[in-house]
Amino acid sequence: MTExxxxxxxxxxxxxxTVSGALAAAEKKFDLFGGLFLGFVTAIGGxxxxxxxxxxxxxAWLHDLTFFYIIIIAVILTFLFRPTIIRFPKALFFFDTxxxxxxxxxxxxxxxxxxxxxxxxxxxxxxxAVVGGIIRDVLCNxxxxxxxxxxxxxxxxxxxxxxxxxxxSQVPESITVLLAALIIFTIRTLSVRYNWTLPKFK
Amino acid sequence: MTExxxxxxxxxxxxxxTVSGALAAAEKKFDLFGGLFLGFVTAIGGxxxxxxxxxxxxxAWLHDLTFFYIIIIAVILTFLFRPTIIRFPKALFFFDTxxxxxxxxxxxxxxxxxxxxxxxxxxxxxxxAVVGGIIRDVLCNxxxxxxxxxxxxxxxxxxxxxxxxxxxSQVPESITVLLAALIIFTIRTLSVRYNWTLPKFK
Amino acid sequence: MTExxxxxxxxxxxxxxTVSGALAAAEKKFDLFGGLFLGFVTAIGGxxxxxxxxxxxxxAWLHDLTFFYIIIIAVILTFLFRPTIIRFPKALFFFDTxxxxxxxxxxxxxxxxxxxxxxxxxxxxxxxAVVGGIIRDVLCNxxxxxxxxxxxxxxxxxxxxxxxxxxxSQVPESITVLLAALIIFTIRTLSVRYNWTLPKFK
Numbered sequence: 176m177t178e179x180x181x182x183x184x185x186x187x188x189x190x191x192x193t194v195s196g197a198l199a200a201a202e203k204k205f206d207l208f209g210g211l212f213l214g215f216v217t218a219i220g221g222x223x224x225x226x227x228x229x230x231x232x233x234x235a236w237l238h239d240l241t242f243f244y245i246i247i248i249a250v251i252l253t254f255l256f257r258p259t260i261i262r263f264p265k266a267l268f269f270f271d272t273x274x275x276x277x278x279x280x281x282x283x284x285x286x287x288x289x290x291x292x293x294x295x296x297x298x299x300x301x302x303x304a305v306v307g308g309i310i311r312d313v314l315c316n317x318x319x320x321x322x323x324x325x326x327x328x329x330x331x332x333x334x335x336x337x338x339x340x341x342x343x344s345q346v347p348e349s350i351t352v353l354l355a356a357l358i359i360f361t362i363r364t365l366s367v368r369y370n371w372t373l374p375k376f377k
Numbered sequence: 378m379t380e381x382x383x384x385x386x387x388x389x390x391x392x393x394x395t396v397s398g399a400l401a402a403a404e405k406k407f408d409l410f411g412g413l414f415l416g417f418v419t420a421i422g423g424x425x426x427x428x429x430x431x432x433x434x435x436x437a438w439l440h441d442l443t444f445f446y447i448i449i450i451a452v453i454l455t456f457l458f459r460p461t462i463i464r465f466p467k468a469l470f471f472f473d474t475x476x477x478x479x480x481x482x483x484x485x486x487x488x489x490x491x492x493x494x495x496x497x498x499x500x501x502x503x504x505x506a507v508v509g510g511i512i513r514d515v516l517c518n519x520x521x522x523x524x525x526x527x528x529x530x531x532x533x534x535x536x537x538x539x540x541x542x543x544x545x546s547q548v549p550e551s552i553t554v555l556l557a558a559l560i561i562f563t564i565r566t567l568s569v570r571y572n573w574t575l576p577k578f579k
Numbered sequence: 580m581t582e583x584x585x586x587x588x589x590x591x592x593x594x595x596x597t598v599s600g601a602l603a604a605a606e607k608k609f610d611l612f613g614g615l616f617l618g619f620v621t622a623i624g625g626x627x628x629x630x631x632x633x634x635x636x637x638x639a640w641l642h643d644l645t646f647f648y649i650i651i652i653a654v655i656l657t658f659l660f661r662p663t664i665i666r667f668p669k670a671l672f673f674f675d676t677x678x679x680x681x682x683x684x685x686x687x688x689x690x691x692x693x694x695x696x697x698x699x700x701x702x703x704x705x706x707x708a709v710v711g712g713i714i715r716d717v718l719c720n721x722x723x724x725x726x727x728x729x730x731x732x733x734x735x736x737x738x739x740x741x742x743x744x745x746x747x748s749q750v751p752e753s754i755t756v757l758l759a760a761l762i763i764f765t766i767r768t769l770s771v772r773y774n775w776t777l778p779k780f781k
Contacts, residue, residue, distance in 0.1 A: 201578030208575055209524030230636025232432025237493045254578055291641045316520045318720045322613030373612055376605030376658055403780030410777055411726030425632060434634025439695045456780055518722045
C-alpha cells in the first residue's frame with residue numbers, strides 16, 4: 176500500500192511541477208515547444224540529476240511511460256486552460272506541496288539504496304525536490320526563486336531528517352513516510368501563510 | 378555505408394554547432410577560452426546529457442578524439458576568420474541543419490540500444506539536437522532561442538517519428554536514415570524561409 | 580605521502596570554492612539555503628560533472644562525508660564572519676588557487692583511470708577546476724567570469740599538459756604532482772598580478 180501511495184503522489188507531484196513549468200513558459204511568451212521543454216525539466220530535472228549522480232541509469236522517468244504522458248497532458252492542459260488554472264493558485268500549491276513531499280522521500284530512498292551516507296542521502300532527497308524548479312528559473316533567465324524566497328527546502332530538510340531517524344529507529348515504513356510527508360506539507364504551508372523566511376547573509 | 382555517412386554527418390554537425398557556439402562567444406566579447414568552452418558545450422552538450430541519462434559512460438565524445446580536434450579547429454577558424462564566416466549565413470545554416478538531422482537520428486538510435494520506450498527514445502533524439510544550443514544561450518545569459526523562435530525541435534520530432542515508424546515497419550536502415558534526415562532538413566528549411574512558428578501560450 | 584597531500588589540498592580547495600560560492604550568494608542577498616546550495620555546487624559542481632561524464636558513480640563527494648562537513652562549515656563561517664573574510668582577499672585567492680591546482684590534477688588522474696585519451700583527460704582536469712564556478716555564476720544570473728576575465732583555465736591547461744608529459748616520461752608521481760601544481764599556481768598568480776588576459780574574438 177505504501178508503495179502504491181508513493182507512486183500515486185509521485186504522479187501528482189509530476190503533474191503539479193509540469194504545470195508550474197508550463198506556466199513559467201507562458202509568462203515568458205515561449206511557444207508550445209518551450210512549454211513542453213520547461214514542463215519536462217521542471218518535473219524530471221531533480222530526479223534526473225539525482226539518478227545521474229547516483230549512477231541509476233537509464234534515469235527513472237525513461238523506464239516508466241506514465242511520467243511521459245502525465246507531462247504531455249499537463250502541458251497541453253496548461254496551454255488550453257491557463258486562465259482557468261491560474262484562478263486556483265491554492266489547488267496548484269496543494270498539489271505542488273504533495274509533490275515536494277514525496278519527491279524528497281523518494282530521493283532519500285534512492286540514496287539509501289545506493290548505500291551512500293545518511294546526510295548525503297537526505298541531500299539527494301532535497302535535490303530531487305528543488306533542482307527541477309532551479310533549472311526552470313535559470314532557463315527563464317531568472318535567479319532561482321528558492322534562493323531568496325520561501326523556506327521550501329528547509330521543509331524538505333526537516334521532513335527528510337525525521338524520515339531517516341524514524342526509519343533507523345525501526346518505525347514501520349508506512350508510518351515514517353506518512354509522518355515525513357505530513358511534516359514537509361505542514362511546514363511549507365505554514366511558512367507560506369505566515370511568511371516565514373530564512374535569515375539572509377548580512 | 379549508412380554507418381559511415383552518419384559518422385561523416387555527425388562530424389559536420391559538430392563543426393557547425395561549434396562555430397555557432399564560438400560566434401555567440403565572439404558576440405559577447407568572451408576571450409579565447411570562453412570561445413573554446415562555448416564551442417565545446419554547444420557541440421557536445423546534447424549528446425553528453427543524453428549519454429549521462431542513459432548511462433552510456435564515458436560519454437561518446439570522450440572515446441573519439443576526432444570530435445576533440447574538429448571542435449578545436451572550428452573554434453580557431455572562427456577566431457581567425459569570423460568576419461568571413463558570418464558573411465555566409467546560408468552555409469552555416471546548411472551545415473547546422475545537417476547537424477540537427479543526424480544528431481536526432483543518433484540520439485534515437487542510442488535510446489533504442491538502451492531499450493527504453495520508443496517515445497522517450499525520440500526524446501533522446503531531440504535532446505541530442507537541442508540541448509547544446511540551450512546551454513550555449515544560458516551561458517550567454519540569454520533565454521534559449523529555441524523556446525520562442527523557429528520550429529527546429531518540431532522538425533526533429535516529425536523526423537524522429539518518421540524514423541522510428543519506418544524502422545518498426547522493417548524498412549532498411551539506410552532508407553529510414555536518409556528519409557528522416559531529409560524530412561528534418563526540409564521542415565527546418567521551409568520553416569525558416571516561410572517564418573513558420575509554433576503557437577504561443579495565450 | 581603524495582596521496583595524502585592531494586587529499587589535503589582537495590579539502591583546502593573545497594573549502595575555498597565553497598566560500599566563493601557563499602560570498603556570491605551573500606552579494607545577491609540569497610538566504611541561508613541559497614548560500615548552502617551555491618556553496619555546494621561551486622565546490623562539487625566540477626567534480627560531479629566529471630564523474631557523471633566518466634561514469635564514476637555514485638560521484639566522488641557522495642562517498643566521503645568529509646566534503647559534506649567542510650562545505651557546511653565553510654558556508655556557516657561565511658554566513659557569520661563575512662565582513663572579516665572579505666577583508667583578506669589574498670588569503671581567499673591563495674586557497675582558491677591551491678584548489679584549482681589540485682582539482683586539475685585529480686581530474687586528469689580520474690580521466691586516465693577511465694582510460695580515455697590524454698587530451699580529453701586534460702579536459703576532465705580543466706572541467707573539474709572550472710565548472711563549479713561557471714554554475715555558480717549562471718545561478719547568480721551572471722555571465723561566467725572565467726569567459727571574459729582571468730586566464731585561470733589557461734593555467735590549468737599548461738599545468739595539465741606538464742603533468743601528463745612528465746608522467747608519460749616516467750617521472751615519479753610525487754614530483755609531477757608538485758611541479759604541475761606549482762606551475763598552475765604560479766601562472767595564475769602572475770596573471771592576476773600583471774593583468775594578463777587571453778585575446779578576445781575580434
